[in-house]
């Protein structure tokens with residue numbers, strides 16, 4: 001029988017039920033993959049060519065003392081607070097990367113085992129020895145609570161040798177690591193906090209992780225996850241004292257700032273650093289990057305942290321205004337300048353006086369408008385359309401483009417002198433696929449914001465929805481991510497998580513992505529079709545003519561689960577809610593003489 005793309009029965013059961021969607025330390029089976037031994041096998045030394053690999057990620061073997069030296073220099077140069085932020089965010093990236101490794105290498109893994117793999121990798125990488133005291137999570141309900149002991153923290157060793165004991169915890173990058181790992185797997189912000197630390201005189205460090213919403217005072221922790229080199233500006237510019245922090249904050253009742261910028265990845269940090277550097281100057285800034293990467297949000301942020309913060313910010317999308325109107329829109333118009341100009345009115349330049357004017361899609365301006373814009377930039381002077389007076393304006397122009405302006409110059413469609421005038425300080429904003437570490441943060445951010453806006457109460461995302469998001473290419477970048485989450489939020493039920501089919505249409509996902517998230521053949525084109533009942537799914541898979549033979553289905557489920565657990569009967573039994581002996585008995589019974597051949601799966605299907 002020719003059936004398109006089947007998934008394993010075990011996977012189906014998982015999607016339909018809640019077998020693996022929660023876990024706790026009391027029932028955790030140490031033998032489930034990935035074990036410490038299996039994780040250790042992901043580490044490859046390739047000394048001949050100067051590389052070390054952890055699965056497919058390049059690693060470094062570095063002296064703890066060198067890290068300690070760097071840490072000390074960061075603290076001395078930037079101050080304790082900013083150094084802590086930098087190291088926390090670097091740790092976050094490492095944790096998010098390790099979560100990616102585990103997700104890709106063990107896509108079928110038991111949820112608790114996958115969470116525990118983070119503690120094992122953290123130990124394996126030489127940061128700390130982790131001993132779980134307790135953990136308990138439920139992905140459907142969106143809860144996570146965990147408590148761990150950290151021994152031999154290398155960061156504490158370095159901190160204590162440089163500064164002695166103090167009153168604050170010092171395992172900053174390790175806290176970032178734990179937050180990055182669990183957040184990335186969970187798809188919601190889980191914040192770790194060090195409640196006791198060796199650097200404070202404790203014999204071991206003790207850390208607690210909780211869903212961000214479950215901490216009553218999380219803003220202090222979030223401060224360190226934020227790409228806020230804006231602090232340096234707070235010292236020099238009083239206007240920036242009110243800067244809204246960059247990352248996920250408890251959202252204001254109105255849904256918060258529509259233009260918040262969110263991220264912790266190195267690509268995002270680098271753009272934020274450039275932004276902070278140029279904000280204090282008066283230089284023209286040119287944002288480049290694909291559609292939807294957040295150019296306007298960055299421009300607004302630039303304005304808010306500049307000395308012009310209390311003056312107007314105006315945004316103009318040059319492509320959205322007809323060619324015939326753009327000049328009067330930008331520079332204003334005098335009465336009678338043309339038919340229909342019945343009264344004089346100021347343009348955007350005049351209205352932005354003292355403040356910032358954001359010109360999006362600058363590449364679409366006509367050559368005539370480009371000439372006038374150049375004059376406004378060079379002379380700080382404009383003339384209204386039909387006017388004779390020259391008006392002085394003090395406007396900082398921030399432009400953005402998603403086309404290659406240099407190519408436009410070569411093609412004769414963009415003035416070279418204007419290009420150089422605009423390109424004084426270019427900031428490239430990376431597409432989302434180049435800052436994947438930020439995807440969980442963005443998912444959490446938009447889920448919270450849109451939930452408030454729509455008055456909805458969802459519990460987060462299913463693991464495969466998180467996997468799909470992390471795999472997806474996002475041609476429309478952050479705007480698309482936001483739209484997907486809004487669509488998911490509207491399609492999903494309150495009290496339940498958002499699943500893949502709530503966000504994506506079947507044709508949006510490549511076969512490769514479907515395979516990677518284990519949802520091949522299960523996403524129908526109907527947006528609401530997501531989990532369905534197990535019976536419906538089985539009917540779809542088997543076709544209407546096939547009988548549903550319970551013994552055959554049971555045997556198939558047992559075999560697939562054993563295969564998925566790589567033959568580990570104890571692990572398979574735990575997944576099936578059986579004892580090992582019960583499982584062995586059932587397997588034997590099915591294989592007893594007189595057995596029918598169970599309806600097997602096609603080759604390569606199980607496990």
Ligand code: ZN
Pocket residue numbers: 153156169170171194196197198199205
């Ligand atoms: Zn510590």
